[in-house]
Amino acid sequence: MVRFELLHEDTSGTKARRGRLHTPHGPVETPIFMPVGTVGSVKGVGPDDLLTLDAQIILGNTYHLMLRPGEALVGEMGGLHRFVSWNRPMLTDSGGFQVFSLSEKRKITEEGAAFQSHLDGSRHFLTPERSIDIQETLGADVIMAFDECPPSTENRAYLEASLARTTRWLHRCVKAWSRERSSLFGIVQGGLHEDLRKRHAEEVCAVDLPGYALGGYSVGEAPEAMHDGVAYSAPLLPRDKPRYLMGVGTPVDLVTCVEHGVDMFDCVLPTRCARNGLLFTSEGKVVIRNAAYARDNRPVDPACSCYTCRNFSRAYLRHLFAAQELLAMRLNTIHNLHYFLGLMAEVRRAVAEDRFATFAREFRARAKAQEAERTRGR
Amino acid sequence: MVRFELLHEDTSGTKARRGRLHTPHGPVETPIFMPVGTVGSVKGVGPDDLLTLDAQIILGNTYHLMLRPGEALVGEMGGLHRFVSWNRPMLTDSGGFQVFSLSEKRKITEEGAAFQSHLDGSRHFLTPERSIDIQETLGADVIMAFDECPPSTENRAYLEASLARTTRWLHRCVKAWSRERSSLFGIVQGGLHEDLRKRHAEEVCAVDLPGYALGGYSVGEAPEAMHDGVAYSAPLLPRDKPRYLMGVGTPVDLVTCVEHGVDMFDCVLPTRCARNGLLFTSEGKVVIRNAAYARDNRPVDPACSCYTCRNFSRAYLRHLFAAQELLAMRLNTIHNLHYFLGLMAEVRRAVAEDRFATFAREFRARAKAQEAERTRGR
Numbered sequence: 001m002v003r004f005e006l007l008h009e010d011t012s013g014t015k016a017r018r019g020r021l022h023t024p025h026g027p028v029e030t031p032i033f034m035p036v037g038t039v040g041s042v043k044g045v046g047p048d049d050l051l052t053l054d055a056q057i058i059l060g061n062t063y064h065l066m067l068r069p070g071e072a073l074v075g076e077m078g079g080l081h082r083f084v085s086w087n088r089p090m091l092t093d094s095g096g097f098q099v100f101s102l103s104e105k106r107k108i109t110e111e112g113a114a115f116q117s118h119l120d121g122s123r124h125f126l127t128p129e130r131s132i133d134i135q136e137t138l139g140a141d142v143i144m145a146f147d148e149c150p151p152s153t154e155n156r157a158y159l160e161a162s163l164a165r166t167t168r169w170l171h172r173c174v175k176a177w178s179r180e181r182s183s184l185f186g187i188v189q190g191g192l193h194e195d196l197r198k199r200h201a202e203e204v205c206a207v208d209l210p211g212y213a214l215g216g217y218s219v220g221e222a223p224e225a226m227h228d229g230v231a232y233s234a235p236l237l238p239r240d241k242p243r244y245l246m247g248v249g250t251p252v253d254l255v256t257c258v259e260h261g262v263d264m265f266d267c268v269l270p271t272r273c274a275r276n277g278l279l280f281t282s283e284g285k286v287v288i289r290n291a292a293y294a295r296d297n298r299p300v301d302p303a304c305s306c307y308t309c310r311n312f313s314r315a316y317l318r319h320l321f322a323a324q325e326l327l328a329m330r331l332n333t334i335h336n337l338h339y340f341l342g343l344m345a346e347v348r349r350a351v352a353e354d355r356f357a358t359f360a361r362e363f364r365a366r367a368k369a370q371e372a373e374r375t376r377g378r
Numbered sequence: 379m380v381r382f383e384l385l386h387e388d389t390s391g392t393k394a395r396r397g398r399l400h401t402p403h404g405p406v407e408t409p410i411f412m413p414v415g416t417v418g419s420v421k422g423v424g425p426d427d428l429l430t431l432d433a434q435i436i437l438g439n440t441y442h443l444m445l446r447p448g449e450a451l452v453g454e455m456g457g458l459h460r461f462v463s464w465n466r467p468m469l470t471d472s473g474g475f476q477v478f479s480l481s482e483k484r485k486i487t488e489e490g491a492a493f494q495s496h497l498d499g500s501r502h503f504l505t506p507e508r509s510i511d512i513q514e515t516l517g518a519d520v521i522m523a524f525d526e527c528p529p530s531t532e533n534r535a536y537l538e539a540s541l542a543r544t545t546r547w548l549h550r551c552v553k554a555w556s557r558e559r560s561s562l563f564g565i566v567q568g569g570l571h572e573d574l575r576k577r578h579a580e581e582v583c584a585v586d587l588p589g590y591a592l593g594g595y596s597v598g599e600a601p602e603a604m605h606d607g608v609a610y611s612a613p614l615l616p617r618d619k620p621r622y623l624m625g626v627g628t629p630v631d632l633v634t635c636v637e638h639g640v641d642m643f644d645c646v647l648p649t650r651c652a653r654n655g656l657l658f659t660s661e662g663k664v665v666i667r668n669a670a671y672a673r674d675n676r677p678v679d680p681a682c683s684c685y686t687c688r689n690f691s692r693a694y695l696r697h698l699f700a701a702q703e704l705l706a707m708r709l710n711t712i713h714n715l716h717y718f719l720g721l722m723a724e725v726r727r728a729v730a731e732d733r734f735a736t737f738a739r740e741f742r743a744r745a746k747a748q749e750a751e752r753t754r755g756r
């Protein structure tokens with residue numbers, strides 16, 4: 001089981017917290033960003049790279065792993081940690097989010113969700129019980145409740161019905177959960193409706209669990225709307241438990257949502273952007289394919305100490321990307337993950353030193369200025 | 379300039395030699411296998427992986443680099459070593475082989491070869507002088523003469539004319555060569571004709587150069603025909619200079635051609651096969667996508683000490699390959715290069731200990747038995 005230790009609460013006027021999540025595979029210092037290892041590998045890098053980057057915890061996706069290679073196989077091979085050779089903490093999602101993203105290929109009933117695989121069209125049925133069973137077979141340190149994340153375009157009546165069902169599903173998850181090595185987190189939904197978030201938070205947090213998450217953000221709404229939503233939702237979660245904001249986000253999102261009291265984040269952004277040649281740096285975003293970098297002998301980010309920046313020029317990275325060399329993907333991913341993980345290390349220091357309000361304000365101002373300069377076509 | 383030190387000649391009845399090639403970027407222990415870094419990266423791995431694998435020298439391809447990013451850019455960025463962040467020895471080919479492989483898109487004259495880029499159809503003209511200039515700009519430790527490698531199907535009259543022209547081109551290369559940091563190797567052609575090989579070897583070796591190569595092998599002929607050819611061609615090259623067999627080959631090819639007195643090899647085989655999921659092991663070839671490995675918790679090669687075999691199961695590698703995860707390419711490539719480089723380390727020990735005849739005989743017998751067992755569909 002995991003246990004959350006609340007180390008410090010910022011006194012500079014934000015709700016930011018500095019914590020430590022104790023897990024069977026060691027501690028996780030929060031606030032933390034968790035790289036996403038969709039089908040059993042964080043795309044572009046190896047576990048060796050992740051250790052060098054000092055990633056503390058990574059994700060696996062239940063939907064992808066149940067389809068390929070199948071959770072039974074992973075279980076036979078000794079569980080997900082051993083299968084992917086990662087001896088630090090892991091978290092798996094419930095599969096719900098991906099299934100509901102299939103839109104046409106799935107059907108929701110009270111019992112669960114029927115869906116067709118995006119790989120081969122094969123038919124599957126995911127229920128709260130089955131999701132927990134799969135996740136416990138995979139054996140992650142943190143597992144997530146099976147919930148519905150309804151499209152933000154759904155009307156209020158649908159949302160209310162969906163939330164009630166998600167609550168009933170949570171009770172079924174709790175009943176199915178063995179309470180052994182994997183710790184179950186509940187998920188609060190409710191879209192951008194403050195009253196629904198409040199009601200659902202009450203229902204979910206009435207169940208005593210090792211941690212709680214906010215789902216249904218960063219699904220198409222404007223960043224400001226998400227920030228506003230998290231501002232009132234995060235404090236609805238228990239103070240003494242870890243708060244995980246699922247699927248978020250950009251560097252500004254991370255800083256802003258830490259300010260609202262979030263402890264854990266995951267997002268494919270740094271890894272996906274890396275594969276598309278978009279690099280996050282202390283000087284703003286770098287689109288590495290730009291002709292401006294063809295003869296640029298500087299590292300991507302002169303202030304960065306990652307393997308990529310210590311050894312390679314922008315000119316070389318641009319060349320590798322243009323030639324679609326495999327190494328481009330790895331070097332870009334190493335840099336972007338270093339940026340995200342390094343940012344969270346800075347965040348933790350700023351919280352611990354009671355200067356997070358200033359840190360967050362300056363960070364956002366700098367990001368805004370850099371983006372303005374970039375889009376002016378520097 | 380490079381300098382070859384002949385350390386030992388096998389006394390067990392083979393022509394195998396143990397040597398050391400001193401270069402401006404450190405020594406290379408021979409016999410050696412050189413991984414191929416086509417467009418400025420050894421596909422699938424980084425320089426960090428190559429150092430861990432203790433690769434001693436890598437290749438770059440002039441044809442690919444002149445087209446993208448262009449040798450002038452690489453030169454401006456401080457040369458190929460610095461551009462790709464590889465501080466050990468490098469070798470570049472002359473571009474001839476790739477240009478002549480374009481068949482329809484190139485035209486050869488006495489002056490040189492006109493060709494169209496496979497990337498964008500742009501027109502280029504490669505001459506002996508231009509090839510040397512490009513290679514010296516890239517700045518590899520060893521550069522190669524610009525030669526024609528005629529198709530093995532060409533008639534004798536064409537071959538004789540081609541060889542005479544390649545000799546004239548060699549003299550032009552030597553004249554263009556600055557004799558500064560890059561050392562020029564001559565290339566002996568002649569297909570599978572013993573008399574032509576002999577005549578051309580005399581012409582090429584009449585020019586005093588730091589090393590000599592055999593070209594025009596492994597271009598479609600049967601392995602036995604290639605082995606027979608190398609058996610009479612390698613001894614035609616000076617005893618006190620390094621002998622480089624270009625574009626070869628399989629593990630059996632390497633062992634057999636070392637037996638005939640070859641010191642240096644390069645081939646895309648281990649890296650290309652890795653990307654296709656074919657792994658070389660002490661127990662024979664492993665086609666990692668095979669269903670037989672789905673639940674195989676053993677490493678690819680229980681006798682292997684590479685990063686891949688120390689950390690991952692066949693089941694995981696099969697899963698990564700099936701899911702086309704980037705990590706599959708890297709882990710497979712690390713293993714195959716480890717196998718090839720490890721084989722050459724064993725070869726060097728066997729030569730030094732005067733037991734190479736037995737080593738080679740046993741290696742071939744084992745390879746034959748393993749391949750028979752594999753193709754019987756174990």
Ligand SMILES: [Zn+2]
Nearest residue numbers: 304306309335
């Ligand atoms: Zn960096």
Ligand SMILES: [Zn+2]
Nearest residue numbers: 682684687713
């Ligand atoms: Zn291995």
